[in-house]
Amino acid sequence: MGCTTAFGQGDNKAADIVAKAVQDLGGDRYLNVKSQLGRGHYSVLKKGGVISFQAFSDAIVFPEKERTEFKGGGSHTVQVNTGDTGWIFDGDQEIIKNQNANQVAGFKQGIRTSLDNLLRGYWKGQADLSYVGRRQASLGKRNDVVRLTYKDGFAVEFEFAADDGTPQKALYTRHDVNGGDIKEEDHYAQFVDVDGVKLPFIIDRFTDGVQSSRINYDSIEINKSIPESVFAKPASVKDAKKDIKM
Structure with missing residues (x-):
């Protein structure tokens, strides 16, 4: 992933690229999004084929509250995170359990690598923003690349179309169990x-260069009131199975 960086370009250049992307997505309207309700389908892919296909609904109160519900193939799963805590309803086993430290860390990693985290500045005070350079995107197209480097050394890069600032991708490295x-x-x-806010309705995940999943939204609503009860851990499996009205 070769880049070219002009001498003397740095933090100001990175900030300009982020500001350009914010304007492309709606400016202040984008920055003022406080909540998001999404519905769509989630696909898991392996060896070029779909091995899992489920409907999902997602309720987010930015920056760190999220409830995601999956249904399909006779399966029903709910995952809820609120900062340092979280719980999961496993419909196959009909149990409700608290998330362990690794699961909570995975959620926080997802925030760190998210486009909203970068563009809305939730990272400030936790990471440094820098300009990487320009990277080949496709024939005749190049992307501007910026990097967030967190205090623990973790880094994520974001690519934006050099012409209009449209977000293209996020790239980072994680460690496996070994x-x-x-x-x-x-x-x-x-x-x-x-x-008035431009949002990506498709997010494709590539793992070691091979597509591993797709999020495909059918609808997204912004700045809807989401009650705190949506994130509360249910008292029973029966309660966990109930449809949440939002």
């Missing part, structure tokens, strides 16, 4: 205007 490196990329596509 300590090996795994390269992850999230590719953003099909931007749709939602109340």
Whole structure:
């Protein structure tokens, strides 16, 4: 992934690229999004084929509250995170359990690598923003690349179309259980205007260069009131199975 960096370009250049992307997505309207309700389908891919296909609904109160519900193939799963805590409803086993430290860390990693985290500045005070350079995207196209480097050394790069600033992808490396490196990329596509805010309705995940999943939104609503009860751990399996009205 070769880059070219002009001498003297740095933090100001990176900030300009981020600001350009924010304007492309709606400016202040984008920055003022406080919550998001999404519905769509989630696919897991392996060896070029779909091995799992489920409907999902997602309720987010930025920056660190999220409830995601999956249904399909007779399966029902709910995952909820609120900062340092979280719980999961496993419909196959009909149990509710608290998330362990690794699961919570995985959620926080997802925030760190998210486009919203970068563009809305939730990272400030936790990471440094820098300009990497320009990277070949496709024939005749190049992307501007910026990097967030967190205090613990973890880094994530974001690519934006050099011409209009549209977000293209996020790239980072994570470790597997054996300590090996795994390269992850999230590719953003099909931007749709939602109340004056452009949002990607398709997010493709590539793991070590091979597509591993797709998030495909059917609908997204922004700045809807989401009650705190949506994130509360249910008292029973029966309660966990109930449809949440939002």
